[in-house]
Amino acid sequence: MSFCDLKGKTVLVTGASSGIGMQAAISISKQGATLIISGRNKEKLAETLSLLAGDSHIMHSGDLTNDEDREELLQMLPELNGLVQCAGIVGPTPAKFIRQDDIKKMFGINYGVPVLLTASILQKKKLMKDASVVLMSSVVTRSPYFGGALYAGSKAAIEAYTKSLALELVDRGIRVNCLSPGLVNTPLITDPAKEANPEMVDDSLKRYIAKYPMGIGQPEDVANTIVFLLSDESKWISGANIDMGGVIR
Ligand SMILES: NC(=O)c1ccc[n+]([C@@H]2O[C@H](COP(=O)([O-])OP(=O)(O)OC[C@H]3O[C@@H](n4cnc5c(N)ncnc54)[C@H](OP(=O)(O)O)[C@@H]3O)[C@@H](O)[C@H]2O)c1
Numbered sequence: 001m002s003f004c005d006l007k008g009k010t011v012l013v014t015g016a017s018s019g020i021g022m023q024a025a026i027s028i029s030k031q032g033a034t035l036i037i038s039g040r041n042k043e044k045l046a047e048t049l050s051l052l053a054g055d056s057h058i059m060h061s062g063d064l065t066n067d068e069d070r071e072e073l074l075q076m077l078p079e080l081n082g083l084v085q086c087a088g089i090v091g092p093t094p095a096k097f098i099r100q101d102d103i104k105k106m107f108g109i110n111y112g113v114p115v116l117l118t119a120s121i122l123q124k125k126k127l128m129k130d131a132s133v134v135l136m137s138s139v140v141t142r143s144p145y146f147g148g149a150l151y152a153g154s155k156a157a158i159e160a161y162t163k164s165l166a167l168e169l170v171d172r173g174i175r176v177n178c179l180s181p182g183l184v185n186t187p188l189i190t191d192p193a194k195e196a197n198p199e200m201v202d203d204s205l206k207r208y209i210a211k212y213p214m215g216i217g218q219p220e221d222v223a224n225t226i227v228f229l230l231s232d233e234s235k236w237i238s239g240a241n242i243d244m245g246g247v248i249r
Helices: 019-030 042-051 067-075 100-123 149-172 187-196 198-209 219-230
Strands: 010-014 034-039 058-061 080-085 127-136 175-181 241-244
Touching (some): 010 019, 019 034, 019 042, 019 219, 034 042, 042 058, 080 100, 080 219, 100 127, 127 149, 127 219, 175 219
Parallel strands (some): 010 034, 010 080, 080 127, 127 175, 175 241
């Protein structure tokens, strides 16, 4: 058996149509697991599916903030050894301009979806004994950026949720951890920014990148840690929040 072997495990990855979730699904499949992948964009999700090692993987496309779409996904879920929740959004909104709808949107997907999906999976007894849950936070909870109040708030809530869930599930041998990466090179940081103002974005991205003496992350850097957290090699780790990205200036 190789290090971080996932053979025989079944894992759900949300946000698998792009960035970290896409790479996580690919890396997990290379370690031998069977996957259920979720995302909104059918074409991009099908592309991820085509890149997975092995067969028997399935995909479900839908908006997970929508109760019916979430229920549809739940109906097709087998029993899981791993639950990786990467679906999320970012949105720069200076504190002065935050509206009710912005709060609903940001917290709806970044906090509401992981919390509600986990609740339903537990109610339906689809999480096996010894399963591992991986959630996504961000270094922004400790290293703020301008306009990041809502995003950072939604991620701080996930960090608190991780610890509570880890406590509630510890007696069943289920582990719960979250990751707090710094800047990772995915469409999350490039696409929304480019739409807003391409020149300004190139400038501000360059300024952010300069903060990382070890360079910004690649999706593989995060996916490798997700694989580790799903594997039995991390069996003594739960309730943790793992910072990634090294020293940030
Ligand atoms: N990139 C970074 O610098 C960074 C740093 C720290 C933490 N993170 C966190 O890591 C996670 C993944 O980020 P990423 O960079 O990989 O982002 P990404 O490339 O933009 O991917 C986001 C994924 O979430 C899915 N998604 C968004 N809203 C959804 C909804 N309502 N229902 C279902 N799926 C939805 C997207 O689906 P579609 O594309 O199909 O719409 C996509 O698959 C996020 O939680 C993010 O906050 C990212």
